[in-house]
Amino acid sequence: MDAHAPDPALLAKAETLTEALPYLQRYAGATFVVKYGGHAMGDPEAAEDFAQDVVLLKAVGINPVVVHGGGPQIGRMLKTMGVESTFVDGLRVTDRQTANAAEMVLSGQINKEIVGWIGRAGGRAVGISGKDGGAVLVEKVKHPTADLGFVGEPVEIDRRLFDTIGKAGMIPVIAPIAVGPDGETYNVNADTMAGALAIALGAERLFLLTDVAGVLDKEKRLLTDLTPAEIALLEADGTISGGMIPKLRTCTDAVQGGVDAAVILDGRVPHAMLIEVFTRRGAGTLVRLG
Ligand SMILES: Nc1ncnc2c1ncn2[C@@H]1O[C@H](COP(=O)(O)OP(=O)(O)O)[C@@H](O)[C@H]1O
Numbered sequence: 001m002d003a004h005a006p007d008p009a010l011l012a013k014a015e016t017l018t019e020a021l022p023y024l025q026r027y028a029g030a031t032f033v034v035k036y037g038g039h040a041m042g043d044p045e046a047a048e049d050f051a052q053d054v055v056l057l058k059a060v061g062i063n064p065v066v067v068h069g070g071g072p073q074i075g076r077m078l079k080t081m082g083v084e085s086t087f088v089d090g091l092r093v094t095d096r097q098t099a100n101a102a103e104m105v106l107s108g109q110i111n112k113e114i115v116g117w118i119g120r121a122g123g124r125a126v127g128i129s130g131k132d133g134g135a136v137l138v139e140k141v142k143h144p145t146a147d148l149g150f151v152g153e154p155v156e157i158d159r160r161l162f163d164t165i166g167k168a169g170m171i172p173v174i175a176p177i178a179v180g181p182d183g184e185t186y187n188v189n190a191d192t193m194a195g196a197l198a199i200a201l202g203a204e205r206l207f208l209l210t211d212v213a214g215v216l217d218k219e220k221r222l223l224t225d226l227t228p229a230e231i232a233l234l235e236a237d238g239t240i241s242g243g244m245i246p247k248l249r250t251c252t253d254a255v256q257g258g259v260d261a262a263v264i265l266d267g268r269v270p271h272a273m274l275i276e277v278f279t280r281r282g283a284g285t286l287v288r289l290g
């Protein structure tokens, strides 16, 4: 073998980097809002990969903003407390005790865990909730048939804290808890929070990392591209249900609010986000205006 011939494995790596070049150039300086769902974060190895991806995005000049969920973890906490929990259209009915438990799990536990993972991957993260710096003001969600309690929907976002953290070379990590007009603590669906932030921060991309490959049709085939009109049809004919409803409503709101694309992808797949951003192949379901 020619001693000067490049190792094919190394050559393949170099070619991968070359393939990434136009994407690196296109996204330099852009903001990506990344929502890490509670179902996706179960596996510690996947969590490590997720943190590395976020740190890599920051290192190449993209401004990642992480919003996390924690629905299953809140559910487990409520169970140990002997508190029943119910959902309406994918939203947890939240009384005072449930709001306190949600804040404890989201802000106290998961938020700091993610800050730790990012730190171990070589980045610097600042963990906050929508309460900090008065960053996210919500109003009570008005559901046509049910009183959801302290479930909020963002109505005002002050971007200064996010900008300050980002400009300091750090990554903001946001727990979906916020304050209402009455000064009460509100529980916010993490997808809704991520979508509202993506709009307010003028994000180029919104990523929703979950535990399915993307949106599946009735035959369980992956739908790789969707528009808001197609999403409305999937909701009307019952193809999507549960947590997928607020997720896709968020995607519609985000792209109608100026976000270039929203992507639903499997956060348990190693480096799913990098594959989506930096390769021609892409991953998951991409939502665009059409
Ligand atoms: N058509 C669909 N395609 C994919 N997933 C769907 C669909 N309809 C409902 N779902 C459900 O939505 C879930 C994702 O929403 P959710 O459980 O709220 O995730 P997360 O905790 O990551 O926000 C999937 O695990 C799946 O059970």
Ligand SMILES: CC(=O)N[C@@H](CCC(=O)OP(=O)(O)O)C(=O)O
Pocket (backbone or CB within 6 Å): 036, 037, 038, 039, 068, 069, 070, 071, 072, 074, 090, 091, 092, 094, 102, 151, 152, 176, 187, 188, 189, 190, 191, 243
């Ligand atoms: C109002 C509401 O439903 N809040 C959610 C907040 C966490 C969340 O959204 O977590 P996932 O993204 O992991 O589902 C909840 O209490 O479960």
